[in-house]
Amino acid sequence: MTAPFQLGRLPTLSRSTVDRQETLRTNPERLRTRWVTAEVLLLDRKLRTPVREGESSLATRKAVTFGDLPPKDALFLGEWEGVDYWSLPGEPDGEPELVPVRGSWGVREEIPKAGDELWVDLRAYGDQLDDRSAGLFTTAQALRNWHRQARYCARCGGRTERLQFGWATRCQSCGREEYPRTDPAIICLVHDDVDVNGEHVLLARQPVWPPGRYSVLAGFVEAGESLENCVTREIREEAGAEVWDVRYLGSQPWPFPRSIMLGFAARADASRPLTPADGEIEDARWVPRADVRAAFESHGEAVALTGGGTMILPGTSSIARVMLEAWAYADPGA
Known part of the structure; x- marks a missing residue:
């Protein structure tokens, strides 16, 4: 199976x-x-x-x-x-x-x-x-x-000094210690509900990206929010899709400037209309597996999409690319 x-x-x-x-x-x-x-x-x-x-x-x-x-x-x-x-x-x-x-x-x-x-x-x-x-x-x-x-204290505004050879700081005024921050963010590959691994993947692009760049959806975890709830909220907010069967895939540090990307997969109904977030998502669409494979085999060049337009995959250092590669070459199932 x-x-x-x-x-x-x-x-x-x-x-x-x-x-x-x-x-x-x-x-x-x-x-x-x-x-x-x-x-x-x-x-x-x-x-x-x-x-x-x-x-x-x-x-x-x-x-x-x-x-x-x-x-x-x-x-x-x-x-x-x-x-x-x-x-x-x-x-x-x-x-x-x-x-x-x-x-x-x-x-x-x-x-x-x-x-x-x-x-x-x-x-x-x-x-x-x-x-x-x-x-x-x-x-x-x-x-x-x-x-x-981290040059100034978040509590009193005093100057900080480094401890542990760069792995902590201490305020010279109030003595407060602080350690390197990492902001958790989810990134989710959403595929349709056909068989085990689906036939289409939900991809989107932001207006500030280079022409043709598409990727899976991502967003920061909010205060008091579980990772799974963040996945559900972000996909709904950015593309208007309701997801289920949320499962963890893996993680990657992303120090641009201080995130860790927590990778997930989920399912959604591809027959329902998408509603890209105004001003944040320029386009969101369901892309067939064959188009994603063609993009991997193009060695960085833009490929034509079945629904019109062109696509370039996420950068080679991103977890988004690893997620898309795993999905594109997985057995669709039956």
Whole structure:
């Protein structure tokens, strides 16, 4: 008997090998002693990091080049195979040239190149990194984004100081401690109620997206709301569809700036009219499995949709793409 589809692989930014347990970052003596053999991941002002052309590993730097001890703004990322990894702000050397690459939306953009190093964006390049590098880059960006917003105390407005080598802050006025924030958001692949895995998937596009970009629906979890209730509410609000059989698929950190995407699947009646949210959803439609497969096989190029128009799939680093891939190539069932 055909089973409901599941994710066929880990989402790109969920891959990680690094040990980041609390006991490591709360042991200053250990971290300072191991600094001489540690590696540093640099992030520029746009949160890009260097990789060497044609390689899948980050181009990290030797920690000792930044001093005998961790600088005050160094963020500890974790340990892997006997090596500690940190993050620091940094920029390309000299006057880098700008080179064209395919960006996170499948469109061309320019990024800095210094020597044999490309300074890449996590959203666009994450899928090309190995598991260790993807996990380090994701963690570094999440922490850096949080610290940009955590300079002042949420209680009294006082200046904060960093604790645990970047994993906490403490207000210098009232002593309040705070830890990195993550905002939960659901993302749901809704298919029709035909057989086990359906024949059509509900896709939508926002007006600010590049032409032809479609994806599954998503939204933030509200205060006092369960994940399942959030799925039901968001799909109703954004597309006017009522869903059932809500089930969990998997998750992915999404540090843009501080979310975690919680993936679900659900069913809906494709015969009922859709009502896209005014000003938020430009178009919502039921797309047949054959069209989604054609989009995967187009290698990033737009494909014609059965109902008219064209479609480009979500970016390669998104959980939405992994969800759509799993559904598109699943056995429809009978």
